[in-house]
Amino acid sequence: MAKEMPTALERFLNGILPENPVYRQLLGLCPTLAVTSGVASAMTMAGATAFVLICSNVMTSLIRGFLKPHLRILIYTLTIATFVTIADRFLAAYMWSMSKQLGPYVPLIIVNCVIVCRCEVCSSKQPVFVAASDALGQSLGFGLALLSIASVREVLATGAWAGLRVLPDTWPNCGAMGLPPGAFITMGLLLGLVNWVSARRKTLKSSAGSAK
């Protein structure tokens, strides 16, 4: 326990790339693979997840002094389920067709491990401000990951980005990219790319360090 806890800014920045929920922690892959066939649905999902993540992180942080170790997961689930239900009802009321398109994936945010993970790692131990910036950073990281995968898939599958035509009409639409196999392939390749880039940066840094 002697280890220093990260500050709010560190938590925020960590979420975007160094601890990106999808590319680094490999968490929340179920919605990542399921809803990224189009940019619009991916962004709605990212928004709903961000709402739940921020609210439950703040809530957990507020009550962290009362948490009993053996009841903590129960309380996380209770909190998360409440905010998920609110998000789900809100989508059904104001974005009906999107809510139908996302189907059960919005209620399934309850079991999205990104959120339980953040409650356990950060907000059950740190004050509200840090917990909130952690949730913001993680949401942003999750949103960017979904956006990157959805962009690749939608453009390859339909030649359009968020419904706008970006490739010439001669583009042979690659339907498989919109289907689950396309999700796995895109996810795998982007994950590889992220790892390759960071590994390269590390070697460049260390060789620069040894040259001095």
Add this chain to the structure above:
Amino acid sequence: MKKLNTGLGYLKQAWLVLVLALVFGMALANVQAALGPRIEQNKLDEALEQVPLLVRGAIAGVPVGLGDSRVYGALGAEGELLGWVVMGNGQGFAGRIELLIGLDRSLDTVTGVYVLDQRETPGLGNHITDEKWRLQFLGKKTHLPLEVIKEGVPAAHQIVAVTGATISSKSVAQAVNKAVNLVRSRKDVLQQETRRLEQMQPASKPRAGE
């Protein structure tokens, strides 16, 4: 230490869970009260949009007064009654399934089934929304209750289940049976409604999508 595990001890351990459950429950009740009517309206709008797809030739649906059940008369271009659209529901594998069932004028034949709301397993149970699967219901006679079979060639009153999702398929068939039974038992009311709908002036007939 032993005393902690009885009565007051349990309360001491779990008070936070109880308080949170109470607070969250009340919050959710408020959310539902605020948003519920809007969601119902969305469903209703979608139901009316689907009427032309469920009863061939229909251009509009008008709600019919049949107690608290949701039934629409499907009107054609001339304001004539072509069939009925009935809202049905049942417990699926993962949640409530809500359906729209199209029936012909005499309530003898199913003219279409549409899944309005479902929470079935993605990739398995949610195939009940596929048009190809739903087409099986088209033309089924309503005098025999529908049955679900797992494989093979279906008889006139049988439906082949979605592979790996027998429970979801059965729920849909049962919901159809339930809704059909309900409207068939109220045939007299529907006959009165038929007369009322057909007496309406074509000028005042409602249009789809408005």
